[in-house]
Amino acid sequence: MVILTQLLILAGVVWAAAYWRLRTGVALFTAGFMLFIVTLTGEFRFIPWILFGVFALLYLADDLRKDKITRPIFKAFKKVLPPMNQTEQEALEAGDIWWDGELFRGNPDWQTLLGYRMTQLSQDEQSFLDNEVETLCKMVSDWQIAFQDKDLPPEAWEYLKTQGFWGLIIPKQYGGKGFSALAHSSIVAKLSSRSSVLGVTVMVPNSLGPAELLLHYGTQAQKEYYLPRLAKGDDIPCFALTGPKAGSDAGAIPDTGIVCKGEYQGEEVIGMRLTWDKRYITLAPVATVLGLAFKMYDPDGLLGGEENLGITLALIPTDHPGVEIGQRHYPMGQAFMNGPTRGKDVFIPLDWIIGGQEYAGKGWQMLVDCLSAGRGISLPSSSSATSKIAYRATGAYAVLRKQFKTEIANFEGVEEALARIAGSTYQLEAARVLTAGAVDLGVKPSVVTAIAKYHMTEMARSILSDAMDVHGGRGIIMGDRNYLSTGYMSMPISITVEGANILTRNLMIFGQGAVRCHPFVFREMQAANNPNEQQGIDEFDSLFFRHLGYGFSNFIRSISLGLTLGKIVRKPVSGPVGHYYQQLTRMSSALALVSDISMAVLGGELKRKERLSARLGDLLSYLYLSSAVLKYYHDNGEKASDLPYVEWNLQNNLFLMHKALNEFFDNFSPRWLAAILRRIVFPYGLKFKRPNDDLDHQVVQAMLFKNDLRDRLTQPIFMGDENDPVGRIEHAFELVLATEHIARKVSQAIKKGQLTPARELEDTIATALAAGILTQQEADDYLAAEHARLDAMQVDEYSKAFIRGEFVQRQCEANEKPSDEKGQAA
Known part of the structure; x- marks a missing residue:
């Protein structure tokens, strides 16, 4: 005993x-x-x-442990360590670990998350958003850009240049705006809500482009020359990475720069002879300065180092002899400037390398490092913008559109789609703000921004699909009135950037996150690659045994949290959302345990088991998105109006986490180990459920009337007045809401037999006015609201000539017979 x-x-x-x-x-x-x-x-x-x-x-006994235990393990580890090329190595080393590291390690410190400073727009940033951005939005017509001109109007190009839209991230000392990441995100979001072409034209120079690279790596001379020119719009930049043979895989690009002697400005200098063939390059057709990625070689040893120097980046004026800017690509009906660029044996001096000769061969790490920040701003901003338009306009449309004499918002099938739009838009905004806030904290979170890119573009695609379903025919007829079509068509473009989302989900999120976010694995790999074996063993010894302790801790924590359903976790906040923090901690512990075991069992094979790693990446992603929702709720004062949205997202995400883990266990081998892991993580089986019908109903309600949450959630977007696509439906929505009491009065009078409806609405209202049921003001207001409702339901119609693209003929016809060119709406 x-x-x-x-x-x-x-x-x-x-x-x-x-x-x-x-x-x-x-x-x-x-x-x-x-x-x-x-x-x-x-x-x-x-x-x-x-x-x-x-x-x-x-x-x-350190020496005994290292000699008898650590050394054999160290040697075995080196043998099974998966091979890693230079591109993979540099990608892993690029960017920072942030909140994703806390989530991956099984016991996130929620007070750290809640304590992150909430980024807010400065007075200058808000003024720019309210004035210059608003003015630019009013200067363009999305329909005219997309269908007629296939380009921004000249005055918009000039305004972009003179008002510094391409210098948002350039510091004021170089003539730029020096705006925060949140401001950059908000500006791109508002521009994208007006026109995807406008958003792309601004986002690209301010994300992954010459300005970002120059700020971090440029020589002082390069900064002083180029940054003021970029800020003022004297130079328009583009960056060329993607080619026909390699896509976005920089390690496979065939483009070369051969170090040699050549003539530049009348003198013989050491430089490079470049040959390249690039495509899909945004702004290339109008660019004046070309950022170029290529592989640099020094076969004659002119630089005194290795022959293969690696991926290198250079800046080249597009009017430099030999530089060829091709014509234009036409991506999915979107009219932003995009096209190829080529060159053969183009000689440039070495000091055109970004950062100078010192940065020869360091291009891939430079790219990935800068991309870690830009990826978290540009695509999430445009995704958020299209989703906000869908949220605001689809809610309004569901109120305005009647079927079987009732608003379609009252149909449960429509409500189901509206709930997905509402809940996902809230999560998108939360993730946008949190991710941009990380960049403003000086962090370049590579894994987090990959999560944002994949999930935010996918959520936006789903939101727009639901919005199109709700709108029906109103959504598919293109024209001046359509506020969904260009956003709907542009989503595959966003999803394809940096390689399709298949790549992002299956390779990047967990593939990079498992190594970088893990507290020991990356450092163990570095120790194993240490050329000094004894030093490597000393480093590995501490890391390996701490890793064992960490794994054992995750095992114990997962069992404990599974058996208690997470209830033993200390809540960081009181109130109705406290238990969600407990469940997220439980899922974080499960991720840490399952990741460790899968890496131990599969080793390098896990990299090729893309579907398994993608499911673990999904778990990490939903943990991050849930964190963003809770942080957004906290920072906005934990308003009662937000609570249904928080609960909807957390319940949905927890369900999706359970689904991801279950599918992982279903496909993981050995099967006996998968069964044990499933029992540890979910000892009582399925406990997480999707939001129920009642919660769906609650989140939809905010879409159907004017309120603070609806306004907050859809800022910043451009709506315009009643002659603009979104402004038209918003105007009708407000009028209909304002006259609801009059509509009820008319309806009740009909039910009581006091009023007989006529064939035409005007006749019915005239009878109600004569009978004293309505006052003159009520009759006028009600008719105005109903006319606005009918107008908002209409779609555009055009002449055959206009549809064929005969725009000159269109103008002549419009001057003679306007009704022939664009008739009354159907």
Whole structure:
């Protein structure tokens, strides 16, 4: 009995130490102290003390442990370490670990998340958004850009240049705006809500482009020359990476720069002879300066180093001899400037390398590092914008559109689609703000921005699909009135940037996150690659045994949290959302455990098991998106109006986490291990459920009337007045809401037999006015609202000539017979 008691005490101390992640020394001291007390009060037993002694010896005898245990493990680890090319190595080293690291390690510190400073727009940034951005939006017509001109109007190009839209991220000392990441995100979002072409034209120079690269890596001379020109619009930049043979895989690009001697400005200098063939390059057709990625070689040893220097980046004026800017691509009906560029044996001096000769061969790390920030702003901003338009306009449309004499918002099938639009838009905005805020904190979170890119573009695609379903024919007829069509068509473009989302989900999120976010794996790999074996063993020794302790802790925590359904986790906040933090901590612990075991079992094979790693990436992603929702709710004062949205997203995300893990277990081998892991993580089976019908109904309500949440959630977007696509439906929506009491009065009068409806609405209202049921003002207001409602329902119609693209003829016809060119709406 005594030995059992002592063993139970040891086990209890070990369990508690593992759950609370105590340091090994503290855990050993506590276990020894408890054993000593028990031995004093009972009988001495060898087995507990032998077990304690073995662990203490392994912990304290460094040289013995390293020689007899660590060294063989170290050598075996080096043999099974998966091969990694230079491109993969640089991608892993680029960017920063941020909140994703907390989520991956199994015990996130929620107070850290809630304590991050909430970024807000400065007075200058808000003024620019309200004035210059608003003015630019009013200067363009999305329909005219997309269908007629296939380009922005000349005055818009000039305004972009003179008002510094291409210098948003350039510091004021170089003539730029020096705006925050949140301001950059908000500006792109508002422009994209007016025109996807406008959004793309501004986002590209301010994200992954020459300005960003120059700011971080350019020589002082390069910064002083180019940055003021870019800020003022004297130069229009583009950046060329993607080619016909390699896509976005920089490691496979065939474009070359051969170091040689050549003539530049009348003198013989050492430079490079460049040959390249690039496509899909945004702004290339109008660019004056070309950023170029290529592989640099020095076959004659002119630089005194290796022959293969690696991927390098250079800036080249597009009017430089030999530079060829092709014609235009036409991406999915979108008219933003995009096209190819080519060159053959184009000689440039070495000082055109971004950062100078010192940065020759460092191009891929430069690209990935800058991309870690830009990826989290540009595409999430445009995705958020199209979703906000869908949220605001689809809610209004569901109120205005009647079927079977009732508003379609009252149909449960429509409500189901509206709920997905509402909940997802809230999550999109939360993720946009949190991710941009990370960049403003000085972080370049590569994994987080990959999560944002994939999930935000996919959510936007789903939102727009639901919005199109609700609108029916109103959504598919293109024209001046359509506010969904160009956003709908542009989504595949956003999803294709940097490689299709298949690549982002299956390779990037978990593939990079598992190594970078893990507290030990990346450092273990670095130790294994240390050319000094003894140094490597010393580093590996500490990391490996701490890794073992970390894995054991995750095992104990996952069992504990699974058996208690997470209820033993301390809530960081009180109130109705506290239990969601508990469940997220439980899922974070499960991610840490399953990731560790899958990496141990599969090793390098996990990189090729893309569907397995994608499911673990989904788990990490939903943890991040849930964190964003909770942070947004917290930062906005935990308003009661937001609570249904928070609950909808957290319930949906937890369900999706459960689904991802279940599918992982269904496909993981060995099967017996998968069964054990499933039982550890979900001991009681399925407990998470999707939001129910009642919660769907609650989140939809905010879409159907004017309120603070609806306004907050859809800022910043451009709506315009009643002659603009969104402004038209918003105007009708407001009039209909304002006259609801009059509509009820008319309806009740008809039901009571006091009023007989006529064939025409005007006649019915005239009868109601004559009978004293309505006042003159009520009759006028009601007719105005109904006319606005009918107008908002209409779609455009055009002449055959206009549809064929005969725009000159269109103008002549319009001058003679306007009704022939664009007739009354159907």
